[in-house]
Amino acid sequence: MDATARREYLRAAAQEVGFDVFGIAPVDVDVRADYFRRWIAEGMHGDMTWMEKNPQRRTEAKQVLPEARSIVVVGLNYYQPHPPAAYRIAKYALGEDYHGVLLKRLKKLCTVMRSLGGEQKPYVDTGPVLEKPVAAEAGLGWQGKSTILLQKGFGTWLFLGVIITTLELTPSSKQPNRCGSCTRCIEACPTSAIIAPYQLDARKCLAYLTIEHQGAIPLAYRFALGDRVYGCDDCLDVCPWNRWAQNTKEARFAPRPHPVLRDTLAWTEEEFVEHFRGSPIKRLGLHRWWRNALTVLGNTGSRDDLPAVLKLINHDDAMVADHACWAEEQIRQRLRKQEIA
Ligand code: SF4
Ligand code: SF4
Incomplete structure (x- = not known):
């Protein structure tokens, strides 16, 4: 099997284990390392100090697996409408924790990859990989002005999984950025956390403030928080690319009672x-x-x-x-x- 045939074989395997989208990035993928380092240096990551650790591991896959040749990126659709309730929880957190659901499927895909002779390191978003720029390079979509990964079919509602592998796989074609002149996400943000197109100041973001931030919610953001108890979907809900979003097939993401x-x-x-x-x-x-x-x-x-x-x-x-x-x-x-x- 050559590198392209292996990629297509794995695409079918990824679909078989339940992923909705699949792509391959080259191992030396450009993850906008300079932007990431500047973002950290300016303190825009707030309390997420774990992001400061091992910056080279985050930006170079070979630091994680020296013999790595390719990066597999998969996506799982989690869209569902907000259930009627007195307050809001971000859609991604309405049901079961996605980390376990994704990791289980990633491990199944790793088993297939091992049968092709590869050594693999799978990660959900707790790993060392900057999954959004890698997913864009793997042709899954593009990073929108809100910095979220967008996909033509599933919009902004994808959980991403990454497998660094020693297998040689032909990289997928990149998708063009289709944000065009749209600025809806920037205008919809209640705290102006998207400080410029493609630049998010996490310290102002309600998702960060309600989930990652350790201390009190700063007074300046308490009114803007409105009825959001956990996370914020405003910049995603307004994205025009979500008009084709389909309900997730994963029953474990179904909303629990509020x-x-x-x-x-x-x-x-x-x-x-x-x-x-x-x-x-x-x-x-x-x-x-x-x-x-x-x-x-x-x-x-x-x-x-x-x-x-x-x-x-x-x-x-x-x-x-x-x-x-x-x-x-x-x-x-x-x-x-x-x-x-
Ligand atoms: S999640 Fe909410 S607060 Fe954060 S950037 Fe998007 S709209 Fe703004
Ligand atoms: S709302 Fe508009 S600008 Fe923002 S990510 Fe979606 S398409 Fe791009």
């Missing part, structure tokens, strides 16, 4: 872990869940939410107490305005 927000303020650690077992939200921990929930209740809560909020006002964790005070103040101000009106 608990009543004020009820979660009385949860114990065990109840939090039990509710979010198998969900990406579990990694947040109870106190940061409360931080986010209290911000949402500050923005949307009613008189009925006040008793649950007040119970956290003297909490030992200063971040929780601060957010409870803020939420109480916002709810009371809203009630005062309603009384005057």
Whole structure:
């Protein structure tokens, strides 16, 4: 089998194990390393300090697997509409954690690749590879102005998996950037986190602030957070390339029931872990869940939410107490305005 026949054989195998898109990038793929290093140097990654470690491993696949010859990139569609609920969770986190689902399929594909004589290193997004620029180089789509990978068929709703391999595989053709004059994602961002086309300041991004950020939500962003308890899809929801999005076939991504927000303020650690077992939200921990929930209740809560909020006002964790005070103040101000009106 030559390098092109091997690629096509693996394309069929990837489809067989349940991936929706597949492509090959050359091992010396251009991942815009200078841009990545500048982004880190300017501190735009915020608290995500793990991104500072081993920059060479992130930008050179041969640092991970010296004999590597190619990079396989696969995508799995996770689109589904937001379920009707009193608050929003980003679509990617509505159901089961995608890391396990993807890794299982990647390992099946690695078994096929091993039968062709390859040695492989599979990664979901916790690995050393900058998966979005690599996926663009592998012809899966293009990085849009929001910095997300877009694909003509599935839009912005793809989980990406990467396999660094010693197999020689013919690289796929790159897709042109089809953003054109569109700027919808930039205009839709509630915090102006897309500071210029193709440049995201994570420190301003609600997805970062509600998921990765460790401390209190800065006051400047609490109103903009609105009803988003975990993540933000605004720049994705408005993308015109999502008009052909199809519902995911993966039943494990189906939405779990949203608990009543004020009820979660009385949860114990065990109840939090039990509710979010198998969900990406579990990694947040109870106190940061409360931080986010209290911000949402500050923005949307009613008189009925006040008793649950007040119970956290003297909490030992200063971040929780601060957010409870803020939420109480916002709810009371809203009630005062309603009384005057
Ligand atoms: S996820 Fe939300 S806050 Fe972040 S860049 Fe997109 S629209 Fe802006
Ligand atoms: S919203 Fe427009 S500019 Fe933004 S990624 Fe989609 S096509 Fe590109």
